[in-house]
Structure formats: C-alpha cells, structure tokens
Amino acid sequence: MVLIVAGKGRGPLIDPWGSELPEDYVRIIEHFGLEIFTDELLEALPRPNRLMRRKVVFCHRGLWDIAEAIRERRPFYVLTGIMPSAGKLHIGTKLVIENFKYFQDIGAKEAFLLVADLEAVATRGLTLQEARRRALEFYIPAYIALGVDPDKTKFYFQSENRTVLKLMARFSAKVTMAEMEAIYGQLTPGKIIGALLDAADILYPQVREKMPGVIPVGIDQDPHIRLTRDLVRRTKAEFGFLLPASMYNKFTPSLDGSMKMSKSKPESCIWLPDDPEALEKKVWKALTGGRGSLAEQREKGGQPERCMVFELFKQHLVEDDGELDGIYEECRSGARICGECKTYAVELLRELMDDFTAKMEEARSLVRELEFVQE
Structure with missing residues (x-):
C-alpha cells in the first residue's frame, strides 16, 4: 500500500496504513485544505521546540485555537496513541512523542496516551493479549523514556x-461507506473499525x-x-x-531516501533501540x-538538502540551531x-541509544505502578 493513492475521480488520497514518502508536501496541503505552519503561528506558541523551529512541523488543522487557549490560560488536552505492532520503535516515532511532550510541558490540563489494542487486533492481526504484553513491556516504557511524564498522563487500553x-x-451510524471510501480509499472491515476507534x-x-x-501526528494520519x-x-x-486541532510533522525518511521509516519496512529503519x-x-x-x-x-x-544524514541531524540529533547551521554551511x-558527517551521526546515535536504554530500565519499573483508566 502506498501513502498517496489515486482516488477514483476524487484526486489523491492518503493511506494511514502505508509506508511511502509523499512526493509533494505542498500538494497535500493544497489538496486537503491543511493550514501551513507559519512564522506567525510559531511566534504565537511559547518556547517552540526544535521540530517547530525547523519546520519539521509543517502544517496543521485548527492549531490557532490551541495557541489562543495557551495564551489565555484556558484548559486544553493533548492525546496520542500507541500501535503495538512491532517489538521496537523506529526513530521517526520520536517526533510525535516530542510534540506530545511539548504540549504536556507547556500546560495541557490533561494528556492522554492510549494503547490501540483493538485497532491492532482489527488491522494488524495481533491478539489482545499480545498487544497488551508489548505495550506494558516495551511501548509505554519507551514513551516514558523518550520524555512522556507519567505523573501528568492518563493511560488507557x-x-x-x-x-x-x-x-x-x-459514530458508525453517522457516516456512510461511500464517505469512508472517499477519505480512505479501499477499505477492509478491520480498517473501518480502526478508523472509527x-x-x-x-x-x-x-x-x-x-x-x-x-493531536500531534505524522501527515499520514490526517484521514483520521x-x-x-x-x-x-x-x-x-x-x-x-469541539473540533480537535492537529499538528503534522514531516516523516523521517528511510536512510536511502525512498520511503518514510516504517515498522513494516524494517530494513528502512533506525530502531529504538538498535544494535551499534x-x-x-x-x-x-x-x-x-x-x-x-x-x-x-x-x-x-x-x-545537505538531499542528504539523509543531515536530515537525522535536523530532526533528531542536533539540538542547537547554531550548530546545525554550521554543519549546513560547511557542507555547502x-x-x-x-x-565526517557520518562519523558524527554514528557518535550521536550511540549516545541516543545509550540514554534511551538507561532510561528504559527506570521506566519499566514505573509502568508497574501506573493506573489505567477503565470505564
């Protein structure tokens, strides 16, 4: 399945279950009526993170509503989900976690981290037991190790x-099959369940x-x-x-530049953790x-604009904007x-892996103490 597919007479569609890199982010913005993440919006958000400053976050829906809520000190929530479909995370998932953490740190009244175990059963063929085991043993500790504050987060399956x-x-009574296909393209019963969930x-x-x-997500999740x-x-x-707002990050492409990093394409990934x-x-x-x-x-x-190693620096490895600018200018x-860049990238990635591994040990002990919402 590809990310952008031809709709029958309806123009392009986005497939949230695919793994292809969009050929033209601008085309997606224009076709689906997304709003560009402008400098004006950047200035309206307090202490924007690295991904916002570098326009790795590139578009949104309704994010001005959240900026106004932050400015006026009104309550808002942030939510993200875990799809426990593999035994590791790819590094691209870290972008969503960082943006979730940004809103959590900036004052969201409530932050929700859900485990999409039913969707994993419906679309990935897992059992509920296996989805739960993976979430508790790896995914939730990994999200905590990457910055999610468990004391300020509500968890649920x-x-x-x-x-x-x-x-x-x-909701299943409020949308027709034709409308679902107009949004998603070809569907299976499991994917319909997943979308409604x-x-x-x-x-x-x-x-x-x-x-x-x-809802901070990758652009592939915009259909939802x-x-x-x-x-x-x-x-x-x-x-x-109220209409939910969304904020979209660009993908971390595979190291050969051909696809977004995807758990379904392990050869394209830098994993968390990864073998040195x-x-x-x-x-x-x-x-x-x-x-x-x-x-x-x-x-x-x-x-550097064509370099996957520089993309790693920009998205994941170099926090200081001045240092990143220096690398760019020296390359140009x-x-x-x-x-030199590859040697430095390996060094920074090893530091990232060591930090992640150390924090995972502590996070696993915290998971045993978490309370999950049950209703």
Missing part, C-alpha cells in the same frame, strides 16, 4: 474503555470535560483527523464536541548529498565531507 466503544458505535479516542477526553484538544472533524459537525446536537554495529552500517550506507568525488565536493560543495562550502 481501547479494550478497557467502554466510553470509547460506545462512541465508536454511535481513532475518532472515538480523539474525542473521548471531551466526554470528561469540554475543552479544545490537539478529517473523519473526526466531520463527525464532530454531524453530532453537534447530540454531543457538542548494525546502526553504523546503516548510516555509512545512507544516501547523502555528496558529489561524485572528493575533489568535486571540495570545489562545488555538498547538497565543501569544507565538510560526507565521512
């Missing part, structure tokens, strides 16, 4: 949240308290946001939900913006060659 299940059933999860916090919410916002409008008289030797080999095989020879690179300079001028 879809299968244990009757409010979510009731919302899903109600996602909408119910997104709006579940508003059953507890009416307030705006923000569109469906949810449509359902809010259709159920206004019944529920009075395998990690080094992956980085040294990565696509770069280097020239055909060292002499040519010294003369013409490199092309020919003063820096690809081998």
Whole structure:
C-alpha cells in the first residue's frame, strides 16, 4: 500500500496504513485544505521546540485555537496513541512523542496516551493479549523514556474503555461507506473499525470535560483527523464536541531516501533501540548529498538538502540551531565531507541509544505502578 493513492475521480488520497514518502508536501496541503505552519503561528506558541523551529512541523488543522487557549490560560488536552505492532520503535516515532511532550510541558490540563489494542487486533492481526504484553513491556516504557511524564498522563487500553466503544458505535451510524471510501480509499472491515476507534479516542477526553484538544501526528494520519472533524459537525446536537486541532510533522525518511521509516519496512529503519554495529552500517550506507568525488565536493560543495544524514541531524540529533547551521554551511562550502558527517551521526546515535536504554530500565519499573483508566 502506498501513502498517496489515486482516488477514483476524487484526486489523491492518503493511506494511514502505508509506508511511502509523499512526493509533494505542498500538494497535500493544497489538496486537503491543511493550514501551513507559519512564522506567525510559531511566534504565537511559547518556547517552540526544535521540530517547530525547523519546520519539521509543517502544517496543521485548527492549531490557532490551541495557541489562543495557551495564551489565555484556558484548559486544553493533548492525546496520542500507541500501535503495538512491532517489538521496537523506529526513530521517526520520536517526533510525535516530542510534540506530545511539548504540549504536556507547556500546560495541557490533561494528556492522554492510549494503547490501540483493538485497532491492532482489527488491522494488524495481533491478539489482545499480545498487544497488551508489548505495550506494558516495551511501548509505554519507551514513551516514558523518550520524555512522556507519567505523573501528568492518563493511560488507557481501547479494550478497557467502554466510553470509547460506545462512541465508536454511535459514530458508525453517522457516516456512510461511500464517505469512508472517499477519505480512505479501499477499505477492509478491520480498517473501518480502526478508523472509527481513532475518532472515538480523539474525542473521548471531551466526554470528561469540554475543552479544545490537539493531536500531534505524522501527515499520514490526517484521514483520521478529517473523519473526526466531520463527525464532530454531524453530532453537534447530540454531543457538542469541539473540533480537535492537529499538528503534522514531516516523516523521517528511510536512510536511502525512498520511503518514510516504517515498522513494516524494517530494513528502512533506525530502531529504538538498535544494535551499534548494525546502526553504523546503516548510516555509512545512507544516501547523502555528496558529489561524485572528493575533489568535486571540495570545489562545488555538498547538497545537505538531499542528504539523509543531515536530515537525522535536523530532526533528531542536533539540538542547537547554531550548530546545525554550521554543519549546513560547511557542507555547502565543501569544507565538510560526507565521512565526517557520518562519523558524527554514528557518535550521536550511540549516545541516543545509550540514554534511551538507561532510561528504559527506570521506566519499566514505573509502568508497574501506573493506573489505567477503565470505564
């Protein structure tokens, strides 16, 4: 399955279960009516994180509502979910976690981290028992190790949240099969269940308290946001939900530049955690913006905008903007060659892996003390 597929007479569609890299982010923004993440919005958000400053976050729906809530000190929530479909995380997932953490740290009244165990059964063929085991033993500790504050987070499994299940059933009567296909393209019964569950999860916090919410996701998840916002409008008289806002990050591409990193394509991934030797080999095989020879690179300079190693620096490894600018300029001028960047990337990735592994041990002990919402 590809991320952008041709709709029958309806233009492109986005497939949230695919693994292809969008050919044109601008085309997606224009076709699906997304809002560009502008400098004005950046300035309206307090202490924007690295991903916002560098426009790795590139578009949104309704994020001005959240910016206003933050400025006026009104309550809002942030929500994200875990799909426990593999035994590891790929590094691209860290982007969503960092954006979730940003809103949690900036003052969200409530933060929800759900385990999509029912969706994993319906779309990935897992059992509930296996989904739960993976969530408790790896995924939840990993999210905590990457910055989620467990003391400020409400956790739940879809299968244990009757409010979510009731919302899903109600929403199923508010949308037709033709409308679902217009959003998602070709569907299976399992994917229909998954989409309706996602909408119910997104709006579940508003059953507890009416307030705006923000969902930080990759652009491939926008179909779920569109469906949810449509359902809010259709159920206004019944529920009075507020439209959820969403914020989209670009993908971390695979190291060969051809696809987004995806758990379904393990050869494309840097994993969390990853084997040090395998990690080094992956980085040294990565696509770069280097020239055909060292002499040519010294003369013409490199092309960091085409380099997957520079993309790792920009998205994940280099926090300081001044340092990143220096790497960029040295590459463009020919003063820096690809081998130097790859060596540095391996060093930073090993530090990241060591930090992640150490924090995982502590996080696993915390998981045993967590209380999960059950309704």
